[in-house]
Amino acid sequence: MKLRKMWLNVNGANRMFICNPEKDSLSTVLRRMGLTGTKVGCGTGVCGSCSIVLDGKLIRSCTKKMKTVKEYSKVITIEGIGTPNNLHPIQVAFMNCGAVQCGFCTPGFIVSSYALLLENNNPTREEVRDWFQKHRNVCRCTGYVQIVNAVMDAAKVLRGEASIEDITVPMPKDNEYYGKPLVRPTSLSKVCGVADYGDDQELKMPEESLHVAIVQPKVAHHAKILKIDTSAAEKMPGVVKIITSKELLEAGGTNIMAEAQFHERTTVMVPSRKILCDEKIYRYGDVVALAVAKTKEQARAAAAEVKVEIEKLPEYLNYLDAVMPDSIRVHEDTPNIFSMQPVLKGVGLEEALNVNDVIDNSAYSTSGSFYSSRQPHLSIEGTTVQAYFDEEDNLAIQCKSQGVYSTIGRIGNSVGVPKDKIRIIMNPTGASFGWSTNAGDVCLAAAAAVVTKMPVALSLTYEEHQHFSGKRCPCHSNGRVACDENGKITAAEFEFGMDHGAYSWGGDDIMTKPARFAFFPYNIPNVAGLVRIANTNHNFGTAYRSYGSPQAYTLSEALMDMLAEKAGIDPFEFRYRNIAREGETNINSYPFRQYPMEEMMNIMKPIYEKAVEEAKKYDTPEKRRGVGLSWGGFNVTEGGTDSASVAIELNSDNTFTKYDTYQELGQGGDIGSLMLTLEALKPLKVTPEQIKLVQNDTKLCPDSGMSGASRTHYMSGKATIIAAEKLMNAMRKEDGTYRTYDEMVAEGIETKHFGKYQNTSVEGLCRLDPNTGIGDPTPAFTYCLNLAEVEVDTATGKTTVIRFTCVDDVGKVGNIAAVNGQAYGGISHSIGFALSENYDDVVKHSNMLGAGVPYIKDVPDVINVIHYERPDEIGPFGSSGASEAFQSAGHVAVLNAISNACGVRIYEMPATKEKVKAGLDIIAAGGKVEPPKKYFLGSDLYDELENIKANPVKFGGDDFFIPLGNDANAERFF
Structure with missing residues (x-):
């Protein structure tokens, strides 16, 4: 050298x-x-x-x-x-x-x-x-x-x-x-560059710290492991240990990541994912060993020397292949379709599932088959974790996490450390958008620390991260919808086939989302639907902002435009006639928790009309202009069992410390917690400088739950109010003034108070019935009405989004800059989802550019976000949730706008310029762009619904469900 x-x-x-x-x-x-x-x-x-x-x-x-x-x-x-x-x-x-x-x-x-x-x-x-x-x-x-x-x-x-x-x-x-x-x-x-993210923490670890590199064979999507030869790697310079499953088991670990059951119809009875694969490779990104060395370069050099002999097995890289009758099981102990959720409303319950008859007898109907792609999260910071044993002999893990307590639950007993001796600390974090709900990377670092008994740092290259981390579930869907001669919808039927990739964790939860958000927020009197989810040999499905709902809107919002065209009604007017009004029910047979839809459409109407006129004005044969709409929305909280805890302490200098796990991943966990605390302590006239935030360390902070499900501001806000009221009651004197810290101590009054809020206090919450889909799981919704204006270059097929408008209802806005940022960010992801983003080809899509990340010119500069601030009746200070609704359905507004501009309906995302150009060529030749042939999703829809009706499962109730944010002590499989 x-x-x-x-x-x-x-x-x-x-x-x-x-x-x-x-x-x-x-x-x-x-x-x-x-x-x-x-x-x-x-x-x-x-x-x-x-x-x-x-x-x-x-x-x-x-x-x-x-x-x-x-x-x-x-x-x-x-x-x-x-x-x-x-x-x-x-x-x-x-x-x-x-x-x-x-x-x-x-x-x-x-x-x-x-x-x-x-x-x-x-x-x-x-x-x-x-x-x-x-x-x-x-x-x-x-x-x-x-x-x-x-x-x-x-x-x-x-x-x-x-x-x-x-x-x-x-x-x-x-x-x-x-x-x-x-x-x-x-x-x-x-802004000063002094926030120390994961790789910055690694550089500043003690001198004796070791570095970990993964052995990720990347030779097949599905294979039997015949031999893992570590002999050459063990002799490499600086190597301390090559860790396979054998070493982890000898150290007392189980090597099996913890899982929880979410749905009564799941067929998964044992966890399917190992930290280090030892018998089979189930997907391209699986890890079989860890190389631990004195430097990062030495660890990576050693990892490259580990030899893996395999025998290739059949590979099912999409849902359609995995569910064919002759397909072998991805996991031997469960069918590839491992869970399903029906939805039955109206005539479907009383008259032998005859929703199809209602559709056949309606004035107008339309049908289509659709595909939403495997969207990668593409956070700029990838996977980086540090693990060590702290001063109390806790296994301390510094990482990126959507939920520090739930991460403990997902580690489970996999590394042989009791859960009460695992400490999760969240590093300053370069975004996640959901992929860090999965603890696979945390388990790798933990395994290295346990086996070596030394502090370790794990950092993946971006390509390794891209293959290792989960993605949004791809989804195939078929649907039909009908209306009467006045344009009022009479019935809908649908089926979704979700591809959850190689591992099942959470799949039986995410598949309930299309069962709730197809045709949201319309009044559909008769519904027959079914959602299936299956294992394949591609990357596993995981949480991503709007978690399961974009797949629903891909079908339903396209069908709304198609039916409006069939009935000869303007797509805005068609939606206006069919949005739910007070008392009308969603597809799960319950009233909507809120009814802002009509007022939101009234706000959007003049904007829509102006956009239509401008599209006509600027439309040319070379540059076609179009306008597209979509309704979207998402639930708030994880349901009836959701809970959150915080603490507020009066300090000796009469400032306040707030303790919580409002995980900050870029969405504003810091400012969200601050705004809630300022408002909760408002009678004390507290200023921002008087509040110190201590967050996201399981040793120091109570469990506020997961940063997901648009829940944290709502749930943590309710808990903050309880803690603040307890503290202010303790501080309050008989004359209405407040005690100082010294006065509290002198009188022996506690200066730190905890607040815990549980959704059990909300009347009427109930999970979806696994046999019918009837239920009302969450106390609030967020709503978004999207309008995309696009230009299509007919020579190339390239689509450019010119403007985007969103009218939302997120309740009372807590911090306007933060909510606007979530809106702009979610919309940019939606545009990328519609036009370019994909992780299907593991070679082509291995980095941000190849996977289609939107650069600044791929997103319009004009994004108008209009907040219809209808205070939520039960949310903290009138707030509801934010973030996820903004990424729920914006992609379909873009796809609908392309169809409006040039007549090309994109049924299979993303809408690349090649696909649009191919459609233009078909139209130019006098043809019509047709939907793909109806997908085979496992069996005939009505045959499957009849089978479910004949073979109902026992409805477990809320006790069955382990919520995503509070499963640290889950013992479902252990």
């Missing part, structure tokens, strides 16, 4: 260092210097998180080899732009415009913005967007709108047209914080 001593001028100072010029990248050298504000996401130069300025030019440093860097080159990193005590206007603008969410991409964007404004301090919005597109800066959280806002504000300051005060959010002087755009508490560290 030939090393080189070099000098660089870094942030104005000459710095000397040693590097391997052939191997080291500039980002590696900078991070070794301690300049960890330079983040590495993709590692292949396609995300821009590593952006720095080199000799006056913006570059992506992760692919810049040191052999190409000249001595004494001038480098500017985020640390050289501004510090917490001396912020640059760009940093101030990012904080105050809500442009910081998870924050992992933020340093790269700020450096990129800095370089832009050095060249042009008076850019247009489109010039800003062109710059970020050219330099491949990706943000997966914000939808880019607030980032462009921040650059425009900073430019005003740099030109002398505004002051720092002018671009700073003013602090309310009336103690009325709730709903205002208060700056996130964690944003300061993020």
